[in-house]
Amino acid sequence: MTADVRLTDAAFDPAALLAAFTGQFGGAGGVVSFLGQVRDGGSDGDGVEALELRHYAPLTLPGMEALAATALTRWRLEGLLVIHRHGVMLPGDPIVMVAAAARHRREAFAATDFVMDHLKSDSWFWKREKTAAGWRWIEPRTQDFADRARW
Amino acid sequence: MTADVRLTDAAFDPAALLAAFTGQFGGAGGVVSFLGQVRDGGSDGDGVEALELRHYAPLTLPGMEALAATALTRWRLEGLLVIHRHGVMLPGDPIVMVAAAARHRREAFAATDFVMDHLKSDSWFWKREKTAAGWRWIEPRTQDFADRARW
Amino acid sequence: MAKLVFLGRLEDRAGCAEMAVTPGPLADILAGLDPALALDLLGERVRWALNGKLVGESEAMVLGEGDELAFLPPVSGG
Protein backbone atom coordinates (compact mmCIF):
# COMPACT_ATOMS: atom_id res chain seq x y z
CA MET A 1 0.00 0.00 0.00
CA THR A 2 1.26 3.46 -0.82
CA ALA A 3 -0.34 6.67 0.32
CA ASP A 4 -2.02 9.10 -2.05
CA VAL A 5 -0.19 12.38 -1.41
CA ARG A 6 -0.96 15.53 -3.35
CA LEU A 7 0.12 19.16 -3.30
CA THR A 8 -2.05 21.37 -5.46
CA ASP A 9 -2.69 25.00 -6.23
CA ALA A 10 -6.23 24.20 -7.41
CA ALA A 11 -9.33 24.11 -5.22
CA PHE A 12 -10.38 20.60 -4.23
CA ASP A 13 -13.73 19.11 -3.33
CA PRO A 14 -13.42 17.35 0.05
CA ALA A 15 -16.72 15.49 -0.21
CA ALA A 16 -15.94 14.05 -3.63
CA LEU A 17 -12.42 13.07 -2.59
CA LEU A 18 -13.65 11.42 0.58
CA ALA A 19 -16.36 9.52 -1.27
CA ALA A 20 -13.82 8.23 -3.79
CA PHE A 21 -11.40 7.31 -1.00
CA THR A 22 -14.04 5.52 1.06
CA GLY A 23 -15.26 3.64 -1.99
CA GLN A 24 -11.77 2.27 -2.59
CA PHE A 25 -11.53 0.71 0.85
CA GLY A 26 -14.67 -1.33 1.36
CA GLY A 27 -12.82 -3.71 3.60
CA ALA A 28 -11.73 -1.00 5.95
CA GLY A 29 -14.63 -0.72 8.32
CA GLY A 30 -13.60 2.75 9.43
CA VAL A 31 -12.48 5.96 7.77
CA VAL A 32 -11.32 8.98 9.75
CA SER A 33 -10.88 12.29 8.00
CA PHE A 34 -9.71 15.75 8.92
CA LEU A 35 -10.59 18.75 6.83
CA GLY A 36 -8.98 22.11 7.47
CA GLN A 37 -10.48 25.14 5.83
CA VAL A 38 -9.82 28.85 5.86
CA ARG A 39 -11.77 30.26 8.78
CA ASP A 40 -14.22 32.92 8.00
CA GLY A 41 -13.13 35.59 10.41
CA GLY A 42 -16.65 36.64 11.21
CA SER A 43 -16.87 34.61 14.38
CA ASP A 44 -13.96 36.22 16.19
CA GLY A 45 -13.52 39.39 14.24
CA ASP A 46 -10.00 38.65 13.06
CA GLY A 47 -11.19 39.77 9.65
CA VAL A 48 -9.05 37.52 7.48
CA GLU A 49 -9.89 38.26 3.86
CA ALA A 50 -7.46 35.82 2.28
CA LEU A 51 -4.74 33.39 3.20
CA GLU A 52 -1.72 32.44 1.17
CA LEU A 53 0.40 29.35 1.61
CA ARG A 54 3.79 29.37 -0.04
CA HIS A 55 5.92 26.30 -0.31
CA TYR A 56 9.35 25.31 -1.60
CA ALA A 57 8.78 22.77 -4.33
CA PRO A 58 11.97 20.72 -3.92
CA LEU A 59 11.16 20.04 -0.26
CA THR A 60 7.44 20.30 0.33
CA LEU A 61 5.92 17.37 -1.54
CA PRO A 62 8.84 15.04 -0.73
CA GLY A 63 8.39 15.99 2.94
CA MET A 64 4.69 15.21 2.81
CA GLU A 65 5.42 11.86 1.15
CA ALA A 66 7.96 10.98 3.82
CA LEU A 67 5.44 11.85 6.55
CA ALA A 68 2.80 9.64 4.94
CA ALA A 69 5.30 6.81 4.64
CA THR A 70 6.08 7.12 8.35
CA ALA A 71 2.37 6.91 9.19
CA LEU A 72 2.09 3.74 7.10
CA THR A 73 4.86 2.11 9.08
CA ARG A 74 3.36 3.07 12.46
CA TRP A 75 -0.28 2.05 11.93
CA ARG A 76 -1.99 -0.74 10.05
CA LEU A 77 -3.89 1.24 7.44
CA GLU A 78 -5.69 0.17 4.34
CA GLY A 79 -5.49 3.59 2.76
CA LEU A 80 -4.09 7.05 3.43
CA LEU A 81 -4.86 10.28 1.58
CA VAL A 82 -3.05 13.56 2.17
CA ILE A 83 -3.93 16.58 0.05
CA HIS A 84 -2.72 20.12 0.68
CA ARG A 85 -3.41 23.37 -1.11
CA HIS A 86 -0.93 26.12 -1.73
CA GLY A 87 -1.49 29.56 -3.19
CA VAL A 88 -4.10 32.12 -2.28
CA MET A 89 -7.32 30.91 -0.62
CA LEU A 90 -10.47 32.62 0.58
CA PRO A 91 -12.54 32.05 3.74
CA GLY A 92 -14.29 28.70 3.55
CA ASP A 93 -11.82 27.26 1.03
CA PRO A 94 -10.42 23.81 1.91
CA ILE A 95 -6.72 23.90 2.79
CA VAL A 96 -5.88 20.37 3.78
CA MET A 97 -7.55 17.00 3.99
CA VAL A 98 -6.16 13.84 5.55
CA ALA A 99 -8.10 10.59 5.48
CA ALA A 100 -7.12 7.19 6.83
CA ALA A 101 -8.94 3.91 6.31
CA ALA A 102 -8.33 1.02 8.68
CA ARG A 103 -9.96 -2.14 9.94
CA HIS A 104 -9.68 -0.79 13.49
CA ARG A 105 -10.83 2.73 14.05
CA ARG A 106 -8.22 3.50 16.73
CA GLU A 107 -5.49 3.20 14.10
CA ALA A 108 -7.34 5.46 11.66
CA PHE A 109 -7.81 8.11 14.36
CA ALA A 110 -4.19 7.98 15.47
CA ALA A 111 -2.74 8.10 11.96
CA THR A 112 -4.90 11.07 10.93
CA ASP A 113 -4.08 12.95 14.11
CA PHE A 114 -0.36 12.21 13.71
CA VAL A 115 -0.23 13.35 10.10
CA MET A 116 -2.05 16.59 10.94
CA ASP A 117 0.26 17.39 13.85
CA HIS A 118 3.33 16.94 11.69
CA LEU A 119 1.89 18.75 8.69
CA LYS A 120 1.32 21.73 10.98
CA SER A 121 4.71 21.78 12.60
CA ASP A 122 7.12 20.20 10.15
CA SER A 123 5.88 20.78 6.62
CA TRP A 124 7.53 23.32 4.37
CA PHE A 125 4.70 25.81 4.17
CA TRP A 126 4.76 29.48 4.98
CA LYS A 127 1.50 31.22 5.63
CA ARG A 128 0.43 34.81 5.37
CA GLU A 129 -2.93 36.39 5.93
CA LYS A 130 -4.56 39.39 4.40
CA THR A 131 -6.66 41.66 6.58
CA ALA A 132 -7.76 45.26 6.16
CA ALA A 133 -4.21 46.16 7.27
CA GLY A 134 -2.64 44.20 4.39
CA TRP A 135 -0.65 40.97 4.18
CA ARG A 136 1.11 39.67 7.29
CA TRP A 137 3.30 36.56 7.71
CA ILE A 138 2.11 34.17 10.43
CA GLU A 139 4.52 33.06 13.13
CA PRO A 140 4.67 29.38 14.06
CA ARG A 141 2.30 28.56 16.91
CA THR A 142 3.73 27.15 20.11
CA GLN A 143 0.76 24.78 20.19
CA ASP A 144 1.91 23.19 16.93
CA PHE A 145 5.19 22.15 18.51
CA ALA A 146 3.40 20.88 21.60
CA ASP A 147 1.11 18.81 19.36
CA ARG A 148 4.03 17.28 17.52
CA ALA A 149 5.82 16.50 20.76
CA ARG A 150 2.94 14.17 21.73
CA TRP A 151 4.27 11.55 19.29
CA MET B 1 -25.44 24.90 19.92
CA THR B 2 -27.25 21.60 19.82
CA ALA B 3 -25.99 18.49 18.13
CA ASP B 4 -27.64 16.99 15.06
CA VAL B 5 -28.42 13.41 16.14
CA ARG B 6 -30.24 10.97 13.89
CA LEU B 7 -31.24 7.32 13.97
CA THR B 8 -32.45 6.07 10.63
CA ASP B 9 -33.37 2.88 8.85
CA ALA B 10 -32.63 4.46 5.46
CA ALA B 11 -29.28 4.48 3.68
CA PHE B 12 -27.41 7.76 4.05
CA ASP B 13 -24.83 9.47 1.84
CA PRO B 14 -21.78 10.28 3.98
CA ALA B 15 -20.18 12.62 1.44
CA ALA B 16 -23.31 14.71 1.02
CA LEU B 17 -23.90 14.88 4.78
CA LEU B 18 -20.32 15.87 5.45
CA ALA B 19 -20.39 18.55 2.75
CA ALA B 20 -23.57 20.01 4.23
CA PHE B 21 -22.12 19.85 7.75
CA THR B 22 -18.83 21.46 6.74
CA GLY B 23 -20.64 24.19 4.83
CA GLN B 24 -22.57 25.12 7.96
CA PHE B 25 -19.44 25.75 10.00
CA GLY B 26 -17.26 28.05 7.97
CA GLY B 27 -15.79 29.52 11.12
CA ALA B 28 -14.64 26.17 12.39
CA GLY B 29 -11.25 25.77 10.81
CA GLY B 30 -11.31 22.01 11.32
CA VAL B 31 -13.75 19.18 10.82
CA VAL B 32 -13.02 15.62 11.93
CA SER B 33 -15.24 12.81 10.77
CA PHE B 34 -15.52 9.11 11.36
CA LEU B 35 -17.37 6.87 8.97
CA GLY B 36 -18.05 3.25 9.82
CA GLN B 37 -19.24 0.97 7.07
CA VAL B 38 -20.07 -2.70 6.77
CA ARG B 39 -16.83 -4.43 5.93
CA ASP B 40 -16.76 -6.42 2.80
CA GLY B 41 -15.58 -9.73 4.10
CA GLY B 42 -13.44 -10.41 1.07
CA SER B 43 -10.25 -9.23 2.68
CA ASP B 44 -10.22 -11.63 5.61
CA GLY B 45 -12.61 -14.26 4.42
CA ASP B 46 -15.15 -13.80 7.21
CA GLY B 47 -17.76 -13.87 4.48
CA VAL B 48 -20.29 -11.49 6.00
CA GLU B 49 -23.18 -11.20 3.57
CA ALA B 50 -25.32 -8.85 5.63
CA LEU B 51 -25.42 -7.15 8.98
CA GLU B 52 -28.45 -6.21 11.02
CA LEU B 53 -28.59 -3.68 13.80
CA ARG B 54 -31.60 -3.82 16.07
CA HIS B 55 -32.36 -1.10 18.56
CA TYR B 56 -34.91 -0.40 21.27
CA ALA B 57 -36.68 2.79 20.27
CA PRO B 58 -37.47 4.16 23.74
CA LEU B 59 -33.81 4.06 24.70
CA THR B 60 -31.62 4.24 21.63
CA LEU B 61 -32.11 7.74 20.23
CA PRO B 62 -32.41 9.34 23.68
CA GLY B 63 -29.14 7.61 24.60
CA MET B 64 -27.42 8.95 21.48
CA GLU B 65 -28.71 12.44 22.26
CA ALA B 66 -27.40 12.25 25.81
CA LEU B 67 -24.01 11.13 24.54
CA ALA B 68 -23.85 14.05 22.09
CA ALA B 69 -24.85 16.46 24.84
CA THR B 70 -22.01 15.14 27.01
CA ALA B 71 -19.54 15.69 24.18
CA LEU B 72 -20.76 19.28 23.81
CA THR B 73 -20.07 19.96 27.48
CA ARG B 74 -16.59 18.44 27.34
CA TRP B 75 -15.21 20.08 24.19
CA ARG B 76 -15.63 23.46 22.57
CA LEU B 77 -17.32 22.49 19.35
CA GLU B 78 -19.02 24.55 16.71
CA GLY B 79 -21.01 21.63 15.40
CA LEU B 80 -21.58 17.93 16.06
CA LEU B 81 -23.33 15.41 13.83
CA VAL B 82 -24.15 11.84 14.86
CA ILE B 83 -26.05 9.61 12.47
CA HIS B 84 -26.59 5.89 12.93
CA ARG B 85 -28.31 3.31 10.78
CA HIS B 86 -30.40 0.45 12.03
CA GLY B 87 -31.94 -2.41 10.07
CA VAL B 88 -30.30 -4.71 7.54
CA MET B 89 -27.20 -3.46 5.74
CA LEU B 90 -24.95 -4.92 3.05
CA PRO B 91 -21.15 -4.83 2.71
CA GLY B 92 -20.01 -1.30 1.93
CA ASP B 93 -23.13 0.31 3.39
CA PRO B 94 -22.50 3.19 5.81
CA ILE B 95 -23.45 2.33 9.40
CA VAL B 96 -22.45 5.36 11.40
CA MET B 97 -20.98 8.79 10.85
CA VAL B 98 -19.80 11.21 13.50
CA ALA B 99 -18.48 14.64 12.56
CA ALA B 100 -17.24 17.43 14.82
CA ALA B 101 -16.35 20.97 13.80
CA ALA B 102 -14.13 23.06 16.04
CA ARG B 103 -11.80 26.03 15.90
CA HIS B 104 -9.05 23.83 17.32
CA ARG B 105 -8.56 20.49 15.69
CA ARG B 106 -7.54 18.72 18.90
CA GLU B 107 -11.06 19.22 20.27
CA ALA B 108 -12.66 17.93 17.08
CA PHE B 109 -10.49 14.81 17.17
CA ALA B 110 -11.17 14.13 20.84
CA ALA B 111 -14.92 14.63 20.58
CA THR B 112 -15.27 12.36 17.54
CA ASP B 113 -13.15 9.67 19.14
CA PHE B 114 -15.12 9.92 22.41
CA VAL B 115 -18.50 9.69 20.71
CA MET B 116 -17.42 6.65 18.69
CA ASP B 117 -16.05 4.83 21.75
CA HIS B 118 -19.30 5.33 23.62
CA LEU B 119 -21.51 4.53 20.66
CA LYS B 120 -19.69 1.22 20.40
CA SER B 121 -19.85 0.27 24.04
CA ASP B 122 -22.88 2.03 25.50
CA SER B 123 -25.47 2.50 22.78
CA TRP B 124 -28.55 0.37 22.67
CA PHE B 125 -27.80 -1.56 19.50
CA TRP B 126 -27.65 -5.27 19.00
CA LYS B 127 -25.85 -6.62 15.99
CA ARG B 128 -26.11 -9.83 14.07
CA GLU B 129 -24.31 -10.97 10.97
CA LYS B 130 -25.33 -13.23 8.17
CA THR B 131 -22.80 -15.61 6.70
CA ALA B 132 -23.19 -18.78 4.69
CA ALA B 133 -24.01 -20.44 8.03
CA GLY B 134 -26.94 -18.11 8.67
CA TRP B 135 -27.56 -15.28 11.10
CA ARG B 136 -25.48 -15.03 14.26
CA TRP B 137 -25.66 -12.50 17.12
CA ILE B 138 -22.38 -10.68 17.81
CA GLU B 139 -20.95 -10.64 21.32
CA PRO B 140 -19.68 -7.37 22.74
CA ARG B 141 -15.98 -6.91 22.09
CA THR B 142 -13.63 -6.55 25.04
CA GLN B 143 -11.83 -3.85 23.05
CA ASP B 144 -14.98 -1.73 23.05
CA PHE B 145 -14.97 -1.60 26.85
CA ALA B 146 -11.26 -0.85 26.90
CA ASP B 147 -11.85 2.00 24.45
CA ARG B 148 -14.58 3.47 26.60
CA ALA B 149 -12.46 3.18 29.72
CA ARG B 150 -9.96 5.63 28.20
CA TRP B 151 -12.33 8.49 28.95
CA MET C 1 -52.54 -7.04 28.52
CA ALA C 2 -48.91 -6.27 29.28
CA LYS C 3 -45.95 -6.82 26.96
CA LEU C 4 -42.51 -8.38 27.23
CA VAL C 5 -39.87 -7.25 24.71
CA PHE C 6 -36.81 -9.36 23.95
CA LEU C 7 -33.74 -7.71 22.42
CA GLY C 8 -30.73 -9.21 20.72
CA ARG C 9 -30.11 -12.89 21.29
CA LEU C 10 -33.00 -13.03 23.74
CA GLU C 11 -35.30 -12.73 20.77
CA ASP C 12 -33.93 -15.99 19.40
CA ARG C 13 -34.33 -17.64 22.79
CA ALA C 14 -37.91 -16.45 23.08
CA GLY C 15 -38.73 -17.21 19.47
CA CYS C 16 -40.34 -13.78 19.12
CA ALA C 17 -39.48 -10.11 19.59
CA GLU C 18 -42.51 -9.35 21.75
CA MET C 19 -44.93 -11.36 23.83
CA ALA C 20 -48.31 -10.30 25.22
CA VAL C 21 -48.79 -11.50 28.79
CA THR C 22 -51.51 -11.23 31.43
CA PRO C 23 -50.81 -8.36 33.84
CA GLY C 24 -49.78 -9.34 37.34
CA PRO C 25 -46.74 -10.19 39.43
CA LEU C 26 -43.65 -10.68 37.28
CA ALA C 27 -42.79 -13.84 39.18
CA ASP C 28 -46.05 -15.37 37.95
CA ILE C 29 -45.40 -14.24 34.40
CA LEU C 30 -41.90 -15.68 34.38
CA ALA C 31 -43.20 -18.93 35.86
CA GLY C 32 -45.37 -19.29 32.78
CA LEU C 33 -42.43 -19.05 30.36
CA ASP C 34 -40.07 -21.73 29.17
CA PRO C 35 -37.76 -22.18 32.20
CA ALA C 36 -34.58 -21.80 30.11
CA LEU C 37 -35.85 -18.50 28.75
CA ALA C 38 -36.86 -17.29 32.23
CA LEU C 39 -33.35 -18.13 33.49
CA ASP C 40 -31.81 -16.11 30.65
CA LEU C 41 -34.04 -13.12 31.36
CA LEU C 42 -32.84 -13.15 34.96
CA GLY C 43 -29.17 -13.35 33.91
CA GLU C 44 -26.96 -10.82 35.65
CA ARG C 45 -25.85 -9.14 32.42
CA VAL C 46 -29.44 -8.56 31.28
CA ARG C 47 -30.83 -5.11 32.04
CA TRP C 48 -34.49 -4.23 32.18
CA ALA C 49 -36.48 -1.24 30.99
CA LEU C 50 -40.04 -0.63 32.13
CA ASN C 51 -42.03 1.56 29.75
CA GLY C 52 -38.84 2.84 28.16
CA LYS C 53 -36.89 3.61 31.35
CA LEU C 54 -34.12 1.49 32.82
CA VAL C 55 -35.18 -0.07 36.12
CA GLY C 56 -33.67 -2.33 38.73
CA GLU C 57 -34.05 -6.02 37.94
CA SER C 58 -36.55 -7.21 40.53
CA GLU C 59 -38.85 -10.19 40.36
CA ALA C 60 -41.07 -8.39 42.87
CA MET C 61 -42.23 -6.11 40.06
CA VAL C 62 -45.91 -6.17 39.15
CA LEU C 63 -46.90 -5.43 35.55
CA GLY C 64 -50.10 -3.47 35.04
CA GLU C 65 -52.34 -3.19 32.01
CA GLY C 66 -50.37 -1.68 29.12
CA ASP C 67 -46.96 -1.95 30.79
CA GLU C 68 -43.99 -2.85 28.59
CA LEU C 69 -41.00 -4.63 30.12
CA ALA C 70 -37.94 -4.92 27.86
CA PHE C 71 -35.04 -7.32 28.47
CA LEU C 72 -31.73 -5.90 27.23
CA PRO C 73 -28.71 -8.18 26.89
CA PRO C 74 -25.22 -6.66 26.54
CA VAL C 75 -25.05 -4.43 23.48
CA SER C 76 -22.79 -5.19 20.55
CA GLY C 77 -23.61 -2.32 18.34
CA GLY C 78 -22.31 0.68 16.53
Added chain:
Amino acid sequence: MAKLVFLGRLEDRAGCAEMAVTPGPLADILAGLDPALALDLLGERVRWALNGKLVGESEAMVLGEGDELAFLPPVSGG
Protein backbone atom coordinates in the same frame (compact mmCIF):
# COMPACT_ATOMS: atom_id res chain seq x y z
CA MET D 1 24.72 32.50 -12.47
CA ALA D 2 23.62 31.04 -9.14
CA LYS D 3 20.34 31.71 -7.38
CA LEU D 4 19.25 32.63 -3.87
CA VAL D 5 15.65 31.77 -2.87
CA PHE D 6 13.89 33.53 0.00
CA LEU D 7 10.93 31.89 1.67
CA GLY D 8 8.27 33.28 3.99
CA ARG D 9 9.04 36.59 5.62
CA LEU D 10 12.54 36.55 4.15
CA GLU D 11 10.94 37.30 0.82
CA ASP D 12 9.61 40.56 2.24
CA ARG D 13 13.02 41.37 3.70
CA ALA D 14 14.72 40.70 0.37
CA GLY D 15 12.04 42.42 -1.65
CA CYS D 16 11.97 39.46 -4.02
CA ALA D 17 11.45 35.69 -3.97
CA GLU D 18 14.60 34.89 -5.92
CA MET D 19 17.81 36.67 -6.69
CA ALA D 20 20.41 35.81 -9.32
CA VAL D 21 23.94 36.15 -7.98
CA THR D 22 27.44 35.67 -9.32
CA PRO D 23 28.79 32.22 -8.41
CA GLY D 24 31.53 32.16 -5.82
CA PRO D 25 32.11 32.02 -2.07
CA LEU D 26 28.91 32.56 -0.14
CA ALA D 27 30.66 35.00 2.17
CA ASP D 28 31.30 37.25 -0.83
CA ILE D 29 27.71 36.92 -2.02
CA LEU D 30 26.31 37.80 1.40
CA ALA D 31 28.68 40.76 1.64
CA GLY D 32 27.05 42.16 -1.46
CA LEU D 33 23.55 42.09 0.08
CA ASP D 34 21.85 44.61 2.28
CA PRO D 35 23.52 43.96 5.68
CA ALA D 36 20.18 43.63 7.51
CA LEU D 37 19.06 40.97 5.04
CA ALA D 38 22.38 39.12 5.31
CA LEU D 39 22.00 39.11 9.09
CA ASP D 40 18.51 37.64 8.80
CA LEU D 41 19.69 34.92 6.42
CA LEU D 42 22.30 33.90 8.98
CA GLY D 43 19.73 33.80 11.80
CA GLU D 44 19.86 30.63 13.87
CA ARG D 45 16.28 29.64 13.09
CA VAL D 46 16.83 29.88 9.32
CA ARG D 47 17.61 26.60 7.60
CA TRP D 48 19.26 26.26 4.23
CA ALA D 49 18.67 24.00 1.27
CA LEU D 50 21.21 23.65 -1.53
CA ASN D 51 19.72 22.42 -4.79
CA GLY D 52 16.67 21.12 -2.95
CA LYS D 53 18.47 19.33 -0.11
CA LEU D 54 18.81 20.58 3.45
CA VAL D 55 22.41 21.42 4.26
CA GLY D 56 24.34 22.74 7.22
CA GLU D 57 24.40 26.51 7.46
CA SER D 58 27.98 27.39 6.64
CA GLU D 59 29.33 30.64 5.27
CA ALA D 60 32.26 28.63 3.92
CA MET D 61 29.99 27.30 1.18
CA VAL D 62 30.89 28.11 -2.45
CA LEU D 63 28.07 28.41 -4.97
CA GLY D 64 28.78 27.11 -8.47
CA GLU D 65 27.12 27.92 -11.74
CA GLY D 66 23.43 26.89 -11.60
CA ASP D 67 23.41 26.26 -7.84
CA GLU D 68 20.25 27.22 -5.93
CA LEU D 69 20.50 28.10 -2.25
CA ALA D 70 17.17 28.50 -0.42
CA PHE D 71 16.73 30.21 2.95
CA LEU D 72 13.92 28.67 5.00
CA PRO D 73 12.59 30.49 8.06
CA PRO D 74 10.44 28.62 10.61
CA VAL D 75 7.36 27.19 8.94
CA SER D 76 3.87 28.30 9.88
CA GLY D 77 1.89 26.19 7.52
CA GLY D 78 -0.74 23.57 7.22
